[in-house]
Amino acid sequence: MLELTGKNAIVTGGASGIGKGICLALARQGANVAIADVSEEGGKQVESEIMKNYKVRALFINCDVTKMDKVDQMVAKATETFGKVDILVNNAGWDKIELFSKFDPALWDKIIDLNYKHFLYTTRAVMPGMTERNYGRIVNIGSDAGRGGSTGEAVYSGCKGGVIAFTKTMARELARFQITVNCISPGPTHTPMTDAQRDEELAGKILAAMDKIIPLRRMAEPQDIANAVVFMASDEASYITGQTLSVSGGLTMF
Numbered sequence: 001m002l003e004l005t006g007k008n009a010i011v012t013g014g015a016s017g018i019g020k021g022i023c024l025a026l027a028r029q030g031a032n033v034a035i036a037d038v039s040e041e042g043g044k045q046v047e048s049e050i051m052k053n054y055k056v057r058a059l060f061i062n063c064d065v066t067k068m069d070k071v072d073q074m075v076a077k078a079t080e081t082f083g084k085v086d087i088l089v090n091n092a093g094w095d096k097i098e099l100f101s102k103f104d105p106a107l108w109d110k111i112i113d114l115n116y117k118h119f120l121y122t123t124r125a126v127m128p129g130m131t132e133r134n135y136g137r138i139v140n141i142g143s144d145a146g147r148g149g150s151t152g153e154a155v156y157s158g159c160k161g162g163v164i165a166f167t168k169t170m171a172r173e174l175a176r177f178q179i180t181v182n183c184i185s186p187g188p189t190h191t192p193m194t195d196a197q198r199d200e201e202l203a204g205k206i207l208a209a210m211d212k213i214i215p216l217r218r219m220a221e222p223q224d225i226a227n228a229v230v231f232m233a234s235d236e237a238s239y240i241t242g243q244t245l246s247v248s249g250g251l252t253m254f
């Protein structure tokens with residue numbers, strides 16, 4: 001049973017949606033979890049939910065993951081508290097749905113910093129400890145927008161495509177240290193991010209059609225994505241690296 005007892009994890013964007021589901025799932029399997037997020041309220045709530053329900057440690061760290069120095073401090077804090085970091089889940093992300101012809105260039109950097117550069121900062125920060133111990137699991141949350149493209153998500157899908165390529169390169173570079181790097185690529189998932197997008201004109205139309213278009217006839221729940229993350233973080237997946245797994249109810253088949 002995908003045992004994670006004694007393992008320590010960092011989950012970025014763990015205060016909400018898919019990230020919250022991942023934090024709870026890792027804790028359920030026995031891992032201690034550091035929740036790195038800018039949402040103090042949501043992060044503390046996930047921290048106390050874990051401590052209440054599972055016999056593991058949880059730690060909320062207020063961290064803007066788009067700032068390299070803050071990420072370094074966050075990883076140092078998690079390492080100091082738990083002793084080591086075994087699992088990194090890069091999950092924080094955000095998008096605004098709009099056709100590229102209408103998209104405000106002032107938003108490009110915000111999207112690139114969060115959906116691409118943050119993955120570089122966190123990976124760089126956990127690497128020394130993982131390579132020293134010859135152990136590590138890095139799971140990047142991509143998106144099927146980064147595999148097949150997605151109308152209204154030009155900048156975001158470019159970042160997610162970049163995350164997939166970054167995953168493969170890091171898998172190659174870190175394999176000799178027995179560190180695996182994989183990507184879980186969610187399809188449309190019920191989260192506060194998609195709930196907020198329902199009010200937008202283009203996104204609302206796309207999301208409304210999903211339950212009919214998806215072969216398994218429903219959007220994903222955060223738990224569906226978290227189940228795949230737990231597997232990639234476990235020892236059962238120790239011979240899998242550099243892979244991207246779509247969790248999309250059959251909507252995409254790459």
Ligand SMILES: NC(=O)c1ccc[n+]([C@@H]2O[C@H](COP(=O)([O-])OP(=O)(O)OC[C@H]3O[C@@H](n4cnc5c(N)ncnc54)[C@H](O)[C@@H]3O)[C@@H](O)[C@H]2O)c1
Nearest residue numbers: 013015016017018037038064065091093143188189191193
């Ligand atoms: N929901 C979907 O349909 C869907 C589909 C494909 C991929 N994804 C990906 O899944 C991941 C999670 O998405 P979600 O839908 O759960 O979103 P969400 O908005 O529900 O949660 C995102 C979390 O990230 C945190 N966050 C945002 N900016 C941050 C920052 N600068 N520093 C630290 N934390 C920050 C937020 O506070 C929030 O807790 C993202 O990478 C997203 O791109 C989501």
